[in-house]
Amino acid sequence: MNFLLQLLNGLQIGSIYALVALGYTMVYGIALLINFAHGEIIMLGAYTTVFTIQLLLAQTDLPYFVAIIPTIVICTLIGIIIERLAYKPLRNSPRISNLITAIGVSLLLQNTMMKIFGAQARSVPSIFHAKPLDFFGAKISVTTVVTIAVTAVLTILLQLFIKKTKYGKAMTATSEDYGAAELVGISVDRTLTMTFAIGSALAGVASLLYVSAYPQAEPMMGSMLGIKAFTAAVVGGIGLIPGAVLGGLILGIVEALTRAFISSKLSDAIVFGLLILVLLIKPSGLLGEDRKEKV
Amino acid sequence: MSRNKRLIYLINIGLVLILFAILTILEASGVFTRYTMSILRLVCINVVLATSLNVTVGNLGQITLGHAGFMSIGAYTAGLFAKGVEIGGQNGYLIGILLAGICAGIFGIIVGIPVLRLKGDYLAIVTLAFGEIIRVLIEYFDFTGGAQGLNGIPRMQNFSVMFFLAVICVTLMYSVMTSRHGRAVLAIREDEIAAQSSGINITYYKTFAFTLSAFFAGIAGAMYAHNIGTIGASVFNYNKSFDILVMVVLGGMGSFTGAVISATVLTIVPETLRQFNDYRMIIYSLLLIMVMLFRPEGLLGRKEFHITKVVDKIKTKFGKHSVEGGS
Amino acid sequence: MSNHVLTCNNVGIRFGGLQAVQDFNLQIEDGELIGLIGPNGAGKTTVFNLITGVYEPTEGEILLAGTNIIGKMPHQIVRYGIARTFQNIRLFDHLSVLDNLKVAANKDMRYSIFSGMFRLGNFWREEDEIKDKAIEILDIFGMSKHANKLARSLPYGEQRKLEIARAMATDPKLLLLDEPAAGMNPTETDELMDTIMLIRNEFGITTLLIEHDMRLVLGICERLMVLNYGKVLAEGNPHDIVNDQSVIEAYLGKGE
Ligand SMILES: Nc1ncnc2c1ncn2[C@@H]1O[C@H](COP(=O)(O)OP(=O)(O)O)[C@@H](O)[C@H]1O
Numbered sequence: 094m095n096f097l098l099q100l101l102n103g104l105q106i107g108s109i110y111a112l113v114a115l116g117y118t119m120v121y122g123i124a125l126l127i128n129f130a131h132g133e134i135i136m137l138g139a140y141t142t143v144f145t146i147q148l149l150l151a152q153t154d155l156p157y158f159v160a161i162i163p164t165i166v167i168c169t170l171i172g173i174i175i176e177r178l179a180y181k182p183l184r185n186s187p188r189i190s191n192l193i194t195a196i197g198v199s200l201l202l203q204n205t206m207m208k209i210f211g212a213q214a215r216s217v218p219s220i221f222h223a224k225p226l227d228f229f230g231a232k233i234s235v236t237t238v239v240t241i242a243v244t245a246v247l248t249i250l251l252q253l254f255i256k257k258t259k260y261g262k263a264m265t266a267t268s269e270d271y272g273a274a275e276l277v278g279i280s281v282d283r284t285l286t287m288t289f290a291i292g293s294a295l296a297g298v299a300s301l302l303y304v305s306a307y308p309q310a311e312p313m314m315g316s317m318l319g320i321k322a323f324t325a326a327v328v329g330g331i332g333l334i335p336g337a338v339l340g341g342l343i344l345g346i347v348e349a350l351t352r353a354f355i356s357s358k359l360s361d362a363i364v365f366g367l368l369i370l371v372l373l374i375k376p377s378g379l380l381g382e383d384r385k386e387k388v
Numbered sequence: 389m390s391r392n393k394r395l396i397y398l399i400n401i402g403l404v405l406i407l408f409a410i411l412t413i414l415e416a417s418g419v420f421t422r423y424t425m426s427i428l429r430l431v432c433i434n435v436v437l438a439t440s441l442n443v444t445v446g447n448l449g450q451i452t453l454g455h456a457g458f459m460s461i462g463a464y465t466a467g468l469f470a471k472g473v474e475i476g477g478q479n480g481y482l483i484g485i486l487l488a489g490i491c492a493g494i495f496g497i498i499v500g501i502p503v504l505r506l507k508g509d510y511l512a513i514v515t516l517a518f519g520e521i522i523r524v525l526i527e528y529f530d531f532t533g534g535a536q537g538l539n540g541i542p543r544m545q546n547f548s549v550m551f552f553l554a555v556i557c558v559t560l561m562y563s564v565m566t567s568r569h570g571r572a573v574l575a576i577r578e579d580e581i582a583a584q585s586s587g588i589n590i591t592y593y594k595t596f597a598f599t600l601s602a603f604f605a606g607i608a609g610a611m612y613a614h615n616i617g618t619i620g621a622s623v624f625n626y627n628k629s630f631d632i633l634v635m636v637v638l639g640g641m642g643s644f645t646g647a648v649i650s651a652t653v654l655t656i657v658p659e660t661l662r663q664f665n666d667y668r669m670i671i672y673s674l675l676l677i678m679v680m681l682f683r684p685e686g687l688l689g690r691k692e693f694h695i696t697k698v699v700d701k702i703k704t705k706f707g708k709h710s711v712e713g714g715s
Numbered sequence: 716m717s718n719h720v721l722t723c724n725n726v727g728i729r730f731g732g733l734q735a736v737q738d739f740n741l742q743i744e745d746g747e748l749i750g751l752i753g754p755n756g757a758g759k760t761t762v763f764n765l766i767t768g769v770y771e772p773t774e775g776e777i778l779l780a781g782t783n784i785i786g787k788m789p790h791q792i793v794r795y796g797i798a799r800t801f802q803n804i805r806l807f808d809h810l811s812v813l814d815n816l817k818v819a820a821n822k823d824m825r826y827s828i829f830s831g832m833f834r835l836g837n838f839w840r841e842e843d844e845i846k847d848k849a850i851e852i853l854d855i856f857g858m859s860k861h862a863n864k865l866a867r868s869l870p871y872g873e874q875r876k877l878e879i880a881r882a883m884a885t886d887p888k889l890l891l892l893d894e895p896a897a898g899m900n901p902t903e904t905d906e907l908m909d910t911i912m913l914i915r916n917e918f919g920i921t922t923l924l925i926e927h928d929m930r931l932v933l934g935i936c937e938r939l940m941v942l943n944y945g946k947v948l949a950e951g952n953p954h955d956i957v958n959d960q961s962v963i964e965a966y967l968g969k970g971e
């Protein structure tokens with residue numbers, strides 16, 4: 094029974110990793126950039142959720158999950174601003190400059206928030222407070238169910254968007270070849286901005302879900318979460334939507350089971366060990382295709 | 389060795405000694421406070437760290453994000469050695485440091501052989517993963533002091549020793565990189581396929597560069613441990629690796645001169661910004677973004693400062709023929 | 716048998732669904748100068764990649780002076796005496812011209828990491844030797860004036876020559892040149908033809924070259940081999956080959 098519970102726990106945190114990993118994987122697929130600042134978007138989203146609840150919703154009768162609206166708006170805006178100001182000018186620069194810039198943006202957001210709100214965590218009351226559901230005798234919280242369900246729905250919508258719509262196809266084309274995409278009339282600029290916007294909006298959803306599981310916000314919270322989500326994207330096969338989700342869920346489950354049955358201290362080591370193992374066996378990730386370099 | 393080369397070597401040694409003399413005089417005359425000296429010691433450590441990472445990132449051309457892991461291996465090796473084997477004094481220090489380098493180097497081989505098959509961002513994230521695993525394991529085991537860290541490591545804060553250690557480390561790395569082995573490493577950075585087709589065993593030389601880099605990171609870690617006396621694994625997390633990477637990239641990847649200068653500047657400037665403590669990290673991160681936006685190749689690019697070039701200029705000025713070749 | 720520098724027996728490779736090379740047979744005798752021609756995408760470069768170990772064949776065997784070299788890494792194959800150039804120039808851009816050659820000579824250098832680190836006697840001795848050797852090779856190509864320039868700073872034609880010079884620095888028995896005249900003007904091509912002949916005549920290096928410029932091919936090659944859709948279409952004396960009906964069709968059909 095405990096096992097089942099831990100599995101669900103893993104699916105819950107895994108779903109959050111998956112949502113964050115989607116942002117990493119989409120941006121990476123198109124811009125070949127590890128957007129280290131993506132974790133900080135989650136952090137900003139968490140603050141937005143916390144403050145919306147504390148300052149607005151607590152004063153009204155509205156349910157707390159309405160905070161999702163400002164959270165998504167803020168995350169999306171910040172994602173777009175970062176792309177425009179910091180990454181766009183560097184599009185043709187060496188990859189390492191992009192990486193360092195991403196680290197710089199990430200530090201900037203952390204430290205600015207630290208300066209404004211201090212290092213201590215801000216907490217909120219729980220967001221979903223319905224009674225736990227009974228699931229084969231295990232009690233599962235509504236938060237868990239909502240998290241898993243929302244992630245599933247968003248993944249399907251995202252996949253449909255990319256496969257079926259004009260904009261989605263433009264994204265795929267751009268990720269294969271900038272030049273060719275531009276030749277057939279796709280605006281690379283606009284596609285990149287849209288990619289950042291979608292990734293950041295998903296991060297917004299992820300941050301509300303995260304806050305509903307761990308009800309607090311602090312400046313450093315996005316850092317490790319972001320790195321684990323990127324790890325998940327790589328495990329699943331970077332650039333691939335299903336890969337990000339698979340990677341996220343696997344990572345979440347492995348982490349939850351390690352914490353419960355092996356050692357909570359070792360869980361990070363095991364998660365990262367999993368990444369190494371996967372890449373050594375399959376260098377392009379679980380769902381990735383191996384390609385030979387043409388000479 | 390031709391006479392010209394001998395001259396160059398002598399001039400280089402002379403310059404280092406002059407720099408050392410100036411620093412010593414400033415210390416003795418009290419212009420440099422104890423606090424200033426403590427920053428200068430940090431400069432020595434960071435110079436070794438940055439130049440050692442420059443070997444993998446700048447010379448081999450592979451981005452790694454786990455350098456702090458190798459540093460921590462060195463720090464803990466030296467710390468445990470000094471506490472376990474009470475040799476003490478300068479000798480104990482030097483033996484401990486060498487041992488730290490060797491241990492970190494062995495880890496470099498163990499990590500390098502499997503991961504160096506990966507490239508680009510895959511390598512970056514895997515090295516980050518290894519760095520974090522090392523950190524978690526250090527915190528997990530008891531013999532390392534666990535999460536409390538390792539206390540009571542004998543202090544070694546002699547500036548002269550640290551200064552010359554740093555000079556020796558940088559010189560050795562530089563001379564390897566300008567030997568045939570270093571050329572092979574640079575060739576891999578430029579074009580792996582062409583390097584292979586020119587007879588370079590890329591697995592061997594990648595592992596070599598990675599190990600060399602880990603070895604000197606270990607030495608820097610040992611210097612750090614003895615300088616501060618107390619170490620905890622959490623210091624050596626990925627943010628520390630990012631810091632070192634920033635030093636290398638800002639200086640200009642592949643340039644030892646750049647790495648030395650930017651390690652020095654990036655150690656001293658944040659300290660002088662202490663009065664703006666609250667804004668320090670904000671300014672730092674803004675500067676980082678600005679430099680990348682306006683000078684993406686780093687401050688020095690791949691340029692090196694060569695005394696050869698200076699001598700050349702002087703000689704041509706006085707109508708003598710020029711010095712040829714590098715170093 | 717013993718004077719076959721290289722033998723390919725029924726060599727083939729597939730990339731997924733594409734059979735890029737099939738039933739490739741080739742015997743090169745010591746000192747020959749052979750041309751490999753065929754339309755774009757015929758599999759010529761792939762043949763080079765197979766011989767130099769960049770790709771491993773899915774069928775067949777490749778013998779170098781009697782030894783099977785399949786499964787050997789590219790850097791090992793260089794030690795057996797095969798050197799190559801690339802269709803799209805692959806130089807060590809940020810190294811000097813001299814260093815480009817020194818890298819290629821690395822396999823014949825012996826001093827240890829320790830000697831290099833501490834600048835011991837054999838470091839200086841070998842470095843001096845290698846420098847002389849590199850300058851000597853650059854002289855053949857008339858490039859020693861560029862010795863200290865960065866490879867990337869050379870004009871295009873010189874870069875192509877530098878690639879050949881670098882290949883020469885590995886002391887090859889067999890030299891593989893992939894479209895050495897591509898992008899050269901007629902004067903440069905003439906010069907290149909002289910150099911290739913010189914390499915063969917003075918140093919006795921066997922040469923296999925891929926080229927589209929028929930003036931070069933007919934001017935210097937003693938034997939030609941035509942590849943089309945991964946298969947050998949014709950083989951023999953250059954003048955017979957250019958009059959061969961199937962060869963003409965292969966080229967015309969592809970609109971070359
Ligand atoms: N690494 C590879 N992966 C997939 N296909 C390849 C690879 N290398 C070559 N090919 C294919 O093999 C065929 C032959 O290519 P190539 O040997 O380069 O032709 P060419 O005769 O013009 O040199 C082409 O269709 C090319 O696309």
Ligand SMILES: [Mg+2]
Nearest residue numbers: 759760761802
């Ligand atoms: Mg070709």
